[in-house]
Amino acid sequence: MHPRIEREKKIVNLMISNFCLDVHEKKELCEECNELRDYAEKRLLSCPFIKNKPVCSSCNIHCYNKHQQDKIKDVMRTVGPRMIYSHTKDALWYLFYKFIHKNQRIA
Numbered sequence: 001m002h003p004r005i006e007r008e009k010k011i012v013n014l015m016i017s018n019f020c021l022d023v024h025e026k027k028e029l030c031e032e033c034n035e036l037r038d039y040a041e042k043r044l045l046s047c048p049f050i051k052n053k054p055v056c057s058s059c060n061i062h063c064y065n066k067h068q069q070d071k072i073k074d075v076m077r078t079v080g081p082r083m084i085y086s087h088t089k090d091a092l093w094y095l096f097y098k099f100i101h102k103n104q105r106i107a
């Protein structure tokens, strides 16, 4: 697996588990979060730009479906800003996910 994908996968997993812990108050991922994590992972793995992946904010594919996009948006909004303090380096990746706050546009 490409290191970049590996890294993004790690961040997404971390964010989703923090979210579930705080918002759903579950120690283990609940079913909903588990589903979201699987989904995010699949999207990452099927990203056509694997080797030369642009940051998602400049990617014009917007591969998440509406339903999962809303969920991941919620996750990013909730745990993202806090992670900037607790996981400084990793949190930088959060910024790349800002794509989800934007409407589709050409990079």
Ligand SMILES: [Zn+2]
Pocket (backbone or CB within 6 Å): 019, 020, 021, 024, 026, 029, 030, 031, 032, 033, 034
């Ligand atoms: Zn959950």
